[in-house]
Amino acid sequence: RAMSSVNIPPPECMLRPLEVPYRYLFGPGPSNVPPRILAAGARPIIGHLHTEMYEIMNDIKRGIQYAFQTNNHMTLAMSGSGHTAMECAVFNTVEPGESVLVSINGVWGERVAEIAERMGAKVHTMVKSPGGYFTTEEIEKALAKHKPVLFFLTHGESSAGLAHPVDNVGDLCTSVWVINAEHNCLFLVDSVASLGASPLLMDQQKIDILYTGSQKALNAPPGTAPISFNERACHKMFNRKIKPVSYLLDMTHLSNYWGNDSKSAREYHHTGPVSGFFALRESLAILAEKGLENSWRQHREVAEYLWKGIEDLGLKLFIKDKDLRLPSVTTIAIPDGYDWKELLAYMMKHHQVEMTGGLGPSIGMVIRVGLMGYNCSKFNADKALTALADALKHCPKRRG
């Protein structure tokens, strides 16, 4: 018998056509992708090193600079989801043994602390329960105590539904402690769940490194993640003693791939997600056409409409202070007596509406409703409220 004979038959599932249901993605992401962005992603593939692709990547950079409100030259999109940007930021700016300070008030700080720990940083954490936030005084004290090279804060804490204040923190990071004459503590901010939905101004708010994801308010498919580094961050990451642990995420290579270094030619590093970049370009174009302020206003108005509707159903919002609520992801305290998993399953089964439970430390505390970008309308808020009301009516109430 020939060694080369095929003895594993083609799987039966592969002989059936792909089936994808239509879902109302009213959870914390991904959000529904509008036809224009889907169509951009369906354009013919070109090479990742073709001049036309460089043009598209240059457009993406300009689009990110607008969305982030930054003039940073070192602006690009990661080939990968939000976690890729988290790892890229930490791996490149921190060296093993250096001190990192991470604020944890939900799952994202936990993740960044683990990422920093894995690459050998000395990790210090400030911890609050989900929905808590840190005062300027608390941050200042912790910075002075731990003298970190990097401080991490989540702007849109999607596991808790909190929009963390960012003003003044950048000033603390630049002034509170000086490692040497050239750089001190870098301020790293996660805006995966908030970009385009809640006001954030990278340069004015003195954020040294900012990243987001493609699949939330930007409404592109999951799989690409905009990131930007200012000069302070570049100085730190391009003057390392040892190379970062990841070859794929090494910014010396990525900056060349994105035409951001001083070399005259871009060299092959990895094959970027060409279709994902087409779609990301289109999502950034839609944001540029609409205008950031309009997008922020739309998210706030629809969120307020949704919050009122939720309270009219007799439910309680998890974040009490309106000004601390994340407009893109609303958290509802789980109503007494209900099994949150049953409520979610009911809405999915009868309304094709996705909402989700908590994540990490907020599991069992909240139900999360996200109306982001294309999904952000009063029409969709009504759809979400109808599904919720129906679930409350039909799901068994056990106690309370």
Ligand code: PMP
């Ligand atoms: N940070 C925040 C605030 C998020 O909401 C998410 C996604 N839920 C991430 C990071 C991680 O992004 P991704 O799932 O694209 O890796």
